Amino acid sequence: MLRQRWPTYLQKITRQSSTLSLSHEQQALLESQKHLERGRLTIVSGLEGSGKSTCGAAILKTTELNTLALSPRWIDNSMQRYVEDAMPIGFLDKSHLQMMSLGEWCEDFRRQYASSANERLLSPAEARVFIYQHIDEIPRASFRGFKSKPMLQNAVSDTLRCFQELERQGIAPDEYALYIQTNLVDPESTKLTAKQFTDKLTAHTNLCEAYSAYRELLKKYHVNTRHGVVLDALELAREHPYYLHSALEHIQKIVIDDAEHLTPAMMRVILTCIMDTSPEHEFLAFENKFGANSIEWPNFVRQFKLEWNHNFHPNIEIYKVASQILSDNQKSSSNDVVEMFESATLHDEVAHVVKLITEEKNAEKRVLVLTADPSTVQLVINQLHQSDICAASLEHKELFKIPIVRSGLSLLMALASPSDSLHLFSLLQATQNSQIDTTVLAKIMEDTTSRHINLIDALATAATESEGIELFLTLFNRLQKESMMLSCAELVQLYFTETGELNKLMEPESEADAESSMALAAFLRHVIEAQNVVRSPYVPFVAPYLQQLQSTGRHYLPRDLSALKSNDVLVASLKNSIPEQIEVDSVFFMNMHDNAFPGRARRGIGSGILPTELFLSKEKPNTRLEHLTKSRNQLFHHIQRATSRIVFSKVHDKPWHLLPWAHDAKSIENVKQETQQEPISTMPTSGTFELHHLSFTQIDEFVRCPHRYYLSRVLKLEQKPTASMVYGRSLHEGIAVWSQYSKESTAREKALEAFELSWTSGCFRSKLEEKALFSMGQDALNSFISHEENAQKDIITVEESFEFEVPEADISFQGVWDRIERMPNGDIYIVEFKSNLANVARDNQKLAEESLQLKLYMLAYYRLHGIRPTGAILRSLEDQHGLNAPGIIQATDDTDTEALAAVVNTSKAIRARSFDPKPSYLGCAFCSFADVCNNNST
Ligand code: SF4
Structure with a gap:
């Protein structure tokens, strides 16, 4: 294995450790950086892999100037x-280089x-709990007028x-207040x-006052957020420029890597440094030319721009x-x-x-599956384990x-x-390690419900007959005392010591342990932090x-990267953030179809009342085109992780247009019916069905026929697009693009282009149709x-x-508003648009x-x-707009109740696996699974 990987690693290590292997452009930059040129900003932009970070590392290695990286x-x-990787141990302790x-x-x-x-730095979930703790001190109107707990939860999340966005943008409460004035x-x-x-x-005044109170409270309780730290540093530097001078007094050069990832607040900090200290310092920034940040470097400093294309x-x-x-004009790829x-x-x-992975493993290669x-992640892992x-x-x-962790929290x-x-x-x-039989426990629970007694009392009665219960009660009573x-x-420690679990976890023998x-270590950290926050160590x-922390946000288990790196097959979803240092021989991309990737663009925050005029760059409208560009960048980035093989896979007939050339790739292999549609053996068929979110489409599908939902969402069978789906989707796309650009003269042209781009063939009865x-x-x-x-x-x-979360159904509900209008x-x-394929009165x-x-x-809006x-408002779309008058309904308590009941009932039925077929002549005639469903009534 080592022999196989050696050439790649050798190249990499040689590249990193030797300045002799630098390209001509890199050498030139390296030479130019040996001498200090005060007041200059050099911006090096290039694609990923163009050697920016390597060159930056070489500059840091050879520089004799006091440098801040x-x-x-x-x-x-x-x-x-x-x-x-490339420097001897202790190199970073040298006084002339600071890296952070x-x-x-x-x-x-x-x-x-x-x-x-x-x-103390708060995570987003902790910040949410912090707001709850001080809700009376934050003068936010939506925190006062709520009628239900979910409404308050939504108000807190939205606020x-x-x-967070104001902090990320580097906008202080004073600046916001001045903007309003x-x-x-x-x-x-x-x-x-x-x-x-x-x-x-x-709306602005209320948000500004609430923001100001929130920032003051953070200060009062000596806590902060990640974006807040940068904002506070910015304020300090602006209010006291001499502090900034003093902090940078010994620095001669400032090198910034990955500049495309600077948040607007970070960019403001850098700009303040440049403005206040530019005559004394030299700046060097490396940035990805297709990066995430659209903020331009300002012209007021002497700039020297380099673009690297190798x-x-x-x-x-x-x-x-x-x-x-990345190219607009993607040619056919004839590539091995x-x-x-x-x-x-x-x-x-x-x-x-x-x-295919088994073959790769036999050849001792490392694989990343995306x-x-x-x-699909768990399905792949289960099959690999099998x-x-x-x-x-x-x-x-x-x-x-x-x-x-569930156990530790339940104990407390x-x-x-x-x-x-x-x-x-x-x-x-x-x-x-509980020695209590689960059937005994279930019986006791049943008793407690039918006899209306507490579980602790029922356990005390049952303890005479069960040693496990007696042991548990003795321990619990001791902890209570x-x-x-x-x-x-x-x-928590005492409980797990006494149950024997801690011993096992101190020296884990399996990956699960x-x-x-x-997880226990992370939980104990939360417990200790909680003790500090509430200023008491007691239960x-x-x-x-x-x-509250558990119910108000997501907390992830820290990832053990060293353990992950030792694994030869890694699986992740494309939506996840994948550590940069993961490099493999082969990358497999699965489920590549339009709905899953690139999918629909996620929109920004919904409140609509942020002072966008104060933003450093006006965030570009999140158009489909922009989303496609980001998706292409993502693919570009992941493909470059591989050194020998790229595999794209998709399900037959599911359209995927992002890479038109992929259909001409050399080894297209049609793998059909390989497993005769046998359900994957790991797919559970009993127990509660795991459901985390619902959408209108899901509810609609389930209500029409639960079996159809089962075929499409549980078995994930192919759903063929229909003519009306293609027609409706393209029209929606065209309308969305026109609405984004409606003030521009080319809006109509762009909308028609978007309509054409999202049109897919293959589901019509004839070319003529x-x-x-x-x-x-x-x-x-x-x-x-x-x-x-x-x-x-x-x-x-x-x-x-x-x-938004629907606590009544313990689920999140997702959707997309076509449009919201103010009269x-x-x-x-x-406003919802519905295409009228028949083009008749309706x-x-x-x-x-x-x-x-x-x-x-x-x-959802409420x-x-x-x-x-x-x-x-429901507006239909015909070739003569306005042919049919729009339908208008009012929002009332009744409409909310009906909507909520649909979410609650559907989620309950899906979790209970009520997937019985509901055949009907019309339903089955238009069902995408009519070909494979045995209950088809047509
Ligand atoms: S064919 Fe009919 S019964 Fe079968 S899934 Fe479709 S709608 Fe349900």
């Missing part, structure tokens, strides 16, 4: 990794000049997202009606494949390193990928779902309220805080645009994704009244904004 990332900093993340520098700067030494004074200049102006002013990837063929993906295959079903796809659909191949998941694991909750049977029951259930003498962390060990105070529908769609879009151009509507948002009188309406009013989707989307929308 900064990176926007707190972890996974590529230049630091290169320096550490920009966040760490900001922390240091504040620690030195603003005495922020004892400040926190606003605060100077920019929101004259309704005339804003082109708003008097009511709209008053609404905007009120690439150091050890396999030039792989680099060619990767760079073709890339393969593409199709399977009949997902099960075939998984089986075939596992077969799935477009996150649910084939005796060690594979690890790179997916984030939720800390509070790991049994040892049960000690805090022993009469609450629920916590005691979860403790008994989650404790691994000591609960006001021992801290929570001590109680190692994971539990890490009655700490347990409620921990429970496709041509007729394509032309009708273009007419409908043109007619819609002509109508809208003269309509003068106040469109608040277009194609905005939303997600001249200030009324807010949710009763939109009746359709609107019957539409569950409109009711769900109104409820829960996310805390204000009920006035109503919803």
Whole structure:
């Protein structure tokens, strides 16, 4: 194995460690950096793999100038990794070189000049709990007028997202207040009606006051957030420039790597350094030319720009494949390193990928599998394990779902309220070494319910007959007695020591034990932090805080990268963040179809009241085109992780247009019916079905026929696109693009282009039908645009994704509002467009009244904004826009109740696996699974 990997690693190590192997361009830059040129900013931009970080590391290695090397990332900093790999131990301790993340520098700067030494950093979930703890001190209107707990939860989440964005942008409360005082004074200049102006002013004033109170509270309690640290450093540097001078006094050169990842607040810090100290320092920035950050470097410093186009990837063929993906004009790839295959079903796809991985493993190669659909990760891992191949998941694991953590939290909750049977029951259930028979436990629980007694009393009665229960009760009673003498962390440790679990975890022998060990350590850290936050180590105070922490956000188990690196097959979803240092021989991309990848663009935060005029760069509208560019960059990045082989796989007939050339790749292999559609053996058929989110489409599918839902969402069988789906999707895409660019002269052109781009062939009965529908769609879009151009509507948002928690069903609900409009009188309406394929008269009013989707989307707005929308409008799209009058409904308590009931009932039925078929002549006739369903009634 070592021999096989050696050439690649040798090249890499040689590249990193020797300045002799640098290219001509890199050598030139290295030479130029040996001499200090004060006041100059050099920007080196290039694609990933063009040697920027390597050259940066070489500069740091050879420089004799006092240098500060900064990176926007707190972890996974590529230049630091290169320096550490290539330099002798202790090199970084040399006094002339400081290397850290920009966040760490900001922390240091504040620690030195603003005495922020004892400040604790809050995670987003902890920040949310912090808001709850101080909710009465934050004057946010939506925190006061809520009618239910979920409404408050949504108000807190939404407000926190606003605060986070203001911090990320580097906007301090004072700057925000000044903006309101100077920019929101004259309704005339804003082109708003008097009511709209008053609404905007009120919304901004309230958000600004709440933000100001929140920042003050963070200071008062010596806590901060990651973005907040940078914001505070920025404020300090601006208020006291001499502090900044003093902090940078001994520095001659500042090198910034991965500059494309600088947040706007970080960019402001760098710009302040440049403005205040540019005559004394030299700046060098490396940035990816297709990076995530759209902020331009300002012109007020002397700039010297270099663009590097070469690439150091050890396999030039792989680099060619990767760079073709970035090109607009993607040519056909005739390349030996890339393969593409199709399977009949997902099960075939998984089986075939596992077969190919087995071959790779036999050749002692390292493999990375990236799935477009996150649910495929576990399927692949299970199948690999069944084939005796060690594979690890790179997916984030939720800390509070790991049994040892559930057990620890239940213990503290049960000690805090022993009469609450629920916590005691979860403790008994989650404790691994419990000697209590689960059937005995179930019987006791049944008794407690039928006889209305507490579980603790029922356990006391049962203890005479069960040694396991007696032991458990003795331990629990002992802990209860000591609960006001021992801290929570001590109680948890004592419990796991007595149950024997701690011993096992101290020296883990299996991967599962190692994971539990890490999880317990992470949980104990949370417990100790909670003790500090509530200023008491005792259970009655700490347990409620921990429970709130668990219920208000996600906490992930820290990843053990060294353990992951030793695994030869790693599996992750494309949506996950994958550590930079993972390099492999082969990369497999699975489930590559349009819906999964690139999928739909995620939208920004939904409140719509942020002072975007203050943002360093106006965030670009999140168009489909921009999303596609980001998706291509993502593919480019992951392809370059491989050194010998790239495999794309998809399910037959599922369209994937991102790489048109992939269909011409040399080794297309059609793998059909390989496993005869046998369900994957690891797919559970009993027990509760795991369901985390719902959408209107899912509910609609389930209500029409639960078996159809089962075939599509549980078995994940192929769902063929229909003519009406293609027609509707293309029209929606065209409308979304037009709405984004409606103020521009090329809006219509762009919309028609988007319509054409999203059109897919292959599902029409004939070419003639496709041509007729394509032309009708273009007419409908043109007619819609002509109508809208003269309509003068106040469109608040277009194609905005939303997600909100429905605690009543313990689920999150996701969807996309086609549009939200504000009427001249200030009324807010949710607008849904429905294509009218038949192009005939239609009763939109009746359709609107019957539409569950409109009711769900109104409820979503209510829960996310805390204000009920006035109503919803259904507009149909015909080739003569306006042929049918829109349907309009009002939002009421009844519409909310109906929507909520649909979510609750559907999630309950899906979890209970109620997937019985509901055949009907019309339903089956239009069902995509009619070919494979035995219950088809047609
Ligand atoms: S064919 Fe009919 S019964 Fe079968 S899944 Fe489709 S709608 Fe349900």
